Amino acid sequence: MAARAATRATTAKIEQVGWDAARPAPVVLVSGPEELLAERAIRRIRETLAAQDPSLEVTDLDASAAVPGDLTTLASPSLFGEPRLIRVGAVERLSEAFLSETLRYLEAPADGATLVLRHAGGVRGKKLLDAIRGGAGGGIEIACAEVKRDADRSAFASAEFRAAGRRVAPGALRVLVSAFQGDLAELASACQQLIADTSGDIGESTVQTYYAGRMETDAFAVADAALAGRSGEALVLLRHAIDSGADPVPIVAALAMKLRSMAKVLDARGPSAKLAGELGMAPWQIDRAKRDAQGWQSAGVGRAIVFAAETDERVKGAARDPEYAVERLVTFIAHRGEPA
Known part of the structure; x- marks a missing residue:
């Protein structure tokens, strides 16, 4: 693994940029398997371009289904000359038509266009990657x-x-x-929860309040089991988490967060990448929320959200037995928001 990385470092002629320092370039290769980091990098590029010119035109293209002319059409200047951001996914499964057209495009990238190519790994598309890393198109790579x-x-x-x-x-x-x-997405969700639920500097005591005692059976494990309708498993996981020192407050917060995400995607239609801007969520969050929402009805989600809000008050002092309050919420959610 180290030898391969060293070889790339010595042969690549383009700048290597960290995901948290992502910036626009005529061609941006976003490579590697960590989807969450790739999503963050691509979002940063879009936000930078939009800040420079709010008229930015953003389009998405699936490299595995692209046909001749797709890229050329998207990169062509519009009547009013707005800047263009072309986000291309599934480059690791690219079609032959997309490969040929993109290799030609690298010879003379379109003015005012930023082409972002997402390649999650594998050997397919190596000819294109080698061309970009060799300097064709004047691009950068975000690994x-x-x-x-x-x-x-x-x-x-x-x-x-x-x-x-x-x-x-x-x-x-x-x-x-x-x-x-475990999952980097869970760490990201925890960070966003702390940002949303607290104010000022975030100290160790704040994190301890939310996540002390979190072990293999944690708030997210309880939430996943409850949302999937596995009532018995969810209650066992809940009891184990509480016995391990977990606070009921973050458990309720995790349940409420997942329910709110489900409510956003329940009736949404279309690819996650296109829905992301409309729903204010990252594509990976939309995919996860859609999985959680399987088997649920809108009315049940609504009732569960109300119940979660009421339980949040109870575990923060309105009830004498906060643990029982959480058990009731978990059972209610496991029954898909329907009375037992």
């Missing part, structure tokens, strides 16, 4: 390698808070990263 080390997770979480204009203490970062060793 989104899988995040495995705690130091990288800490850097990711720190960037999330920094982007929101919030300061987080080093001790708080350590607790947060320690609590979320």
Whole structure:
């Protein structure tokens, strides 16, 4: 693995840019398997271009289904000459037509266009990647390698808070990263929850309040089981989490957050990449919310959201037995928001 990385570093003729320093260029190759980092990088490019010119025209193209002329049409200047951002997904499954057209495009990228190519890994498309890395098109590469080390997770979480204009203490970062060793998306959700639910600097005590005692059976595991209708499993996970020291407050918060996301996507139609701007969610959040919403009806989601809001008040002091209040909410959600 190290040898391959070293080889790329010595042969690539284009600038290598970190995901958190992503910027526009005529051609931007976003490579690697970490989808969340890729989404963050592409969003940063879009926000930068939109800040420069609000008339930015954004289009999406699936490289696996592209036909001759697709890229040329999207890159062509419009009547009023607005800047164009072309986001291309599935480059690791690109069609032969897209490969040929893009290789020609690299010879003379269109003025005012930013072409972002998302390649998640694999050998398909190597000829295109080699051309870009060799300097064709005058591009840059944003490598989104899988995040495995705690130091990288800490850097990711720190960037999330920094982007929101919030300061987080080093001790708080350590607790947060320690609590979320699995899916990077869960760490991102935890950061966003803290940003949304708190104000001022985020210290270690704040993170402890939300995530102390989080183990393999945590708020998200409870939420996943309840939303899938597995009532017995959800209650066992809940009891284990509470016995391990988990606070009912973040458990209710995790349930409420997932329910709100479900409500946004329940009746939404279309690809996640296109829905992202409309719903104010990242594509990976939309995909996860759609999975959670399977088997639910709109009325049930609405009732569950109301119940979660009431339970939030109970676990914050309105009830004498907050643990029982959470158990009632978990059972209600496991029954899809229908009376038991």
